Amino acid sequence: MNGETDGWQRLDRRMLLVNPVQEFMKLLPALLGLLVAGTAIGVRGWQLLALVVPVVLGTVRYLTTRYRVADGRVELRRGLLSRRTLAVPVDRVRTVDLTAPPVHRLLGLVTVRIGTGTASSREEDSLDLDGLPVAAARTLRAALLRAGEPADGHRPDDDLLRPDPDRAVRTVLRLDPAWARYAPLTGTGLVLLATVVGGGLQLATTLGIELRLHADDLPGTSLPVAGWLVVLIGLVVTLLVVSALSVAAYLLTSWDLVLSHRPGAWHLVRGLLTTRETTLDDDRVAGAVLHEPLGLRLAGAAHLSAIVTGLDRSRAGSATLVPPAPAAVAAGVGGEVVGTPQPLDVALRTHGPAATRRRWARALGPAVLLAALGVVATLTLPVGIWGVVLAVLALPVAAGLAHDRTRSLGHALVAGHLVARSGSLARSREVLATRHVIGWTLRDTVVQRRAGLVTLTATTAGGDQAVTVPDVPLEAALRLADDAVPGLVSQFLAVPERLPDPPSTRD
Amino acid sequence: MGTATSDLREPHERVCPRARLMWWCTHAIGATVLLAVLVVGVVLTDTLRWWLVPPVAVVLAAYAVAVPQWRYLVHRWEVTATAVYTQTGWWARERRIAPISRVQTVDLEQGAAARVFGLATVTVTTASAAGPLAIPGLDLDVARALVDELTLRADATGPAPGPAPRAAGDDAT
Numbered sequence A: 001m002n003g004e005t006d007g008w009q010r011l012d013r014r015m016l017l018v019n020p021v022q023e024f025m026k027l028l029p030a031l032l033g034l035l036v037a038g039t040a041i042g043v044r045g046w047q048l049l050a051l052v053v054p055v056v057l058g059t060v061r062y063l064t065t066r067y068r069v070a071d072g073r074v075e076l077r078r079g080l081l082s083r084r085t086l087a088v089p090v091d092r093v094r095t096v097d098l099t100a101p102p103v104h105r106l107l108g109l110v111t112v113r114i115g116t117g118t119a120s121s122r123e124e125d126s127l128d129l130d131g132l133p134v135a136a137a138r139t140l141r142a143a144l145l146r147a148g149e150p151a152d153g154h155r156p157d158d159d160l161l162r163p164d165p166d167r168a169v170r171t172v173l174r175l176d177p178a179w180a181r182y183a184p185l186t187g188t189g190l191v192l193l194a195t196v197v198g199g200g201l202q203l204a205t206t207l208g209i210e211l212r213l214h215a216d217d218l219p220g221t222s223l224p225v226a227g228w229l230v231v232l233i234g235l236v237v238t239l240l241v242v243s244a245l246s247v248a249a250y251l252l253t254s255w256d257l258v259l260s261h262r263p264g265a266w267h268l269v270r271g272l273l274t275t276r277e278t279t280l281d282d283d284r285v286a287g288a289v290l291h292e293p294l295g296l297r298l299a300g301a302a303h304l305s306a307i308v309t310g311l312d313r314s315r316a317g318s319a320t321l322v323p324p325a326p327a328a329v330a331a332g333v334g335g336e337v338v339g340t341p342q343p344l345d346v347a348l349r350t351h352g353p354a355a356t357r358r359r360w361a362r363a364l365g366p367a368v369l370l371a372a373l374g375v376v377a378t379l380t381l382p383v384g385i386w387g388v389v390l391a392v393l394a395l396p397v398a399a400g401l402a403h404d405r406t407r408s409l410g411h412a413l414v415a416g417h418l419v420a421r422s423g424s425l426a427r428s429r430e431v432l433a434t435r436h437v438i439g440w441t442l443r444d445t446v447v448q449r450r451a452g453l454v455t456l457t458a459t460t461a462g463g464d465q466a467v468t469v470p471d472v473p474l475e476a477a478l479r480l481a482d483d484a485v486p487g488l489v490s491q492f493l494a495v496p497e498r499l500p501d502p503p504s505t506r507d
Numbered sequence B: 001m002g003t004a005t006s007d008l009r010e011p012h013e014r015v016c017p018r019a020r021l022m023w024w025c026t027h028a029i030g031a032t033v034l035l036a037v038l039v040v041g042v043v044l045t046d047t048l049r050w051w052l053v054p055p056v057a058v059v060l061a062a063y064a065v066a067v068p069q070w071r072y073l074v075h076r077w078e079v080t081a082t083a084v085y086t087q088t089g090w091w092a093r094e095r096r097i098a099p100i101s102r103v104q105t106v107d108l109e110q111g112a113a114a115r116v117f118g119l120a121t122v123t124v125t126t127a128s129a130a131g132p133l134a135i136p137g138l139d140l141d142v143a144r145a146l147v148d149e150l151t152l153r154a155d156a157t158g159p160a161p162g163p164a165p166r167a168a169g170d171d172a173t
Helices: A015-041 A046-064 A102-107 A134-148 A177-185 A188-206 A223-254 A294-298 A313-319 A327-338 A352-380 A386-408 A446-451 A474-484 B017-044 B050-074 B112-116 B140-157
Strands: A066-070 A073-078 A084-089 A095-100 A109-115 A127-133 A170-174 A258-262 A265-270 A275-281 A285-293 A301-308 A320-326 A410-414 A417-422 A426-433 A440-445 A453-459 A466-473 B076-079 B083-089 B092-099 B105-109 B119-125 B133-139
Touching: A015 A046, A015 A102, A015 A127, A066 A134, A073 A127, A095 A102, A095 A134, A102 A109, A109 A134, A127 A134, A134 A275, A170 A327, A177 A223, A177 A294, A177 A301, A177 A320, A223 A320, A285 A294, A285 A327, A294 A301, A294 A426, A301 A313, A301 A327, A301 A426, A320 A327, A327 A426, A352 A386, A352 A446, A352 A453, A352 A466, A386 A417, A410 A474, A417 A466, A426 A466, A440 A446, A440 A474, A446 A453, A453 A474, A466 A474, B017 B050, B017 B112, B017 B119, B017 B133, B050 B083, B076 B140, B083 B133, B105 B140, B112 B119, B119 B140, B133 B140
Parallel strands: none
Antiparallel strands: A066 A073, A073 A084, A095 A109, A095 A275, A109 A127, A170 A258, A258 A265, A265 A275, A285 A301, A285 A426, A301 A320, A410 A417, A417 A426, A440 A453, A440 B092, A453 A466, B076 B083, B083 B092, B105 B119, B119 B133
């Protein structure tokens, strides 16, 4: 077993320190069980296993893992008994991400994840070189990405991290930590809260603590007021906790975020404890999505992600370019990423009265049903006034949603980009370069057909795999599809000609 | 409404008439199973009543008879020199168009029912996970010929179909 034959190399030696820690974390539940069992039975020395097993496993992993870059391929070989070699042609390499969890950072190591954009998201198919020195990892990344590019001969950088004006590196965005104030307005906080509350309740149940509020325990005689006060305080505390958690999460993932562009690729660095460096080739960036969920929109903020072809679906998160930030900043970066500011700020073409009617019908229908149920419940069941309250609340909320959805709905075709916006609570503006459109789907139900509407979907290889323009008038949909990809749809028109010019002006 | 002066025409080819027969059979089997579950429920529990059975049976029968016919009227397909065009569905109609230059794989698949009726499904995929074009209910020979034709055309016009093609970022010509 010679480490260097045929160019096969081991990972960095310092992984001998990291691997046991990783194995320990992986085996923690089993080891804890073992410890408890061992103590209960009264056998001594079991506890030692908790140290020995991870060290042995980690060492074996180090000794059995090798990689090489040769013959135009990156190869990773691992496994002791069932040996597995993963080979990826260098010209198929689409992304090289460097990730450094805290332990790695202490030792100056990074994990190199080599992405080929395969549709397979199985864990064993991912090519991770877990544990290379930072400098070696950067050299490797430069070599892999350069080889994957057409040979127009721009120089590789060993140090892509620090933007340097001399080398045509352009810094597009530097995170302002003050933007973390937008974090509570996204859904992340709620998810965190649910996790914390869920975990807390589970723990409480396990420990036999009963969470029950007894009205008698509260001081004072005016019990209803005291009860409401408790609820109010509870709400405020919850809000504060959620906000703090989401701000912390925001800073943890986005600390020191720098988005820069060097010839041929976008480069994103971020993270407080675990640092991540993502490189996206220009020709893989198919577009951008400006997310404007209601909370952020009311605060004048938005976040932006890139539509990237060849990112594995399991890593959709790495396409995030701008975390919640002022809307103008997010849109500005979006303009930079797609190469022209127009798709991000152009006024959109609305979908007309039929689409508006459909928005209202779809929002009010369920609300009216809910309201009717509420009224019936109040009349027949012992629910008191709450049924009517539900009815009174449901209708205006539905009307607000319908109004906002109508306002959001729109599309455009500008500067070679298809633009589609829809939604209210989770409104987003999707921008897709027309050369990345690889097919069209026109979907209409019987109801839509009677209204002359169709849901047009442009399929693509990146992001959510599709950009959808909901409830657009049929003729506008066909014109949009034909203008975006000339000649594809027109051959299937009932009258095989170019579509007549629209009555109103176009961009 | 529906005053649009332009619309897509329907694809030229219908699916095999035996597909309708297959759908009738599979729908009938599905409806029978549902009805059997209901009858068992009526026998075993007190909450379900006998008078429920006739209306449910009528609805299921109508579904099993009407939907395959509806489907058969909607399902169509066509392949031109530059594109594949399919129309599927019944209540919700879905028309899909994909340029041949972006076709990555062409699959031929035969389910158990399809084998009984000598039918096959041809699925054309592009680099997008959202855009496979499936043509169910093709005569097996027609399906085989279609797969050959599509494979040839895709080879001639587009980037080579393969396990991990770089077609996604390429420009269509």
